[in-house]
Amino acid sequence: MWEKIKAVMDRKGMTMYAVSKxxxxxxxxxxxxxxxxxxxxYFDNMQKIADALDVSLDEFR
Structure with a gap:
């Protein structure tokens, strides 16, 4: 899961700190x-991360 989140973070130019905030x-x-x-x-945290990165949850499948 982390690899998929990290790939989107890199593409969006966001840090872990920025995403968490x-x-x-x-x-x-x-x-x-x-x-x-x-x-x-947790699903609710995954939804929050997807929203913060402005992507669909499908990006993390």
Whole structure:
């Protein structure tokens, strides 16, 4: 999942900090995905990330 989020972040030129602020989620949600502490993410957080990146949830399938 992290690879897909990271690809969109890179394409949009956004950092983890910027995404977490815009999505109004804790930055640790993204950090835990990145380092592999968690493999899954709550749907509501995924929706917030997609909204912050201005993409459809389908981008992360």
């Amino acid at each position: 815009k999505a109004e989620i804790d930055q640790n949600v993204l950090i835990n995905l990145k380092v592999g502490r968690t493999k899954r993410i």
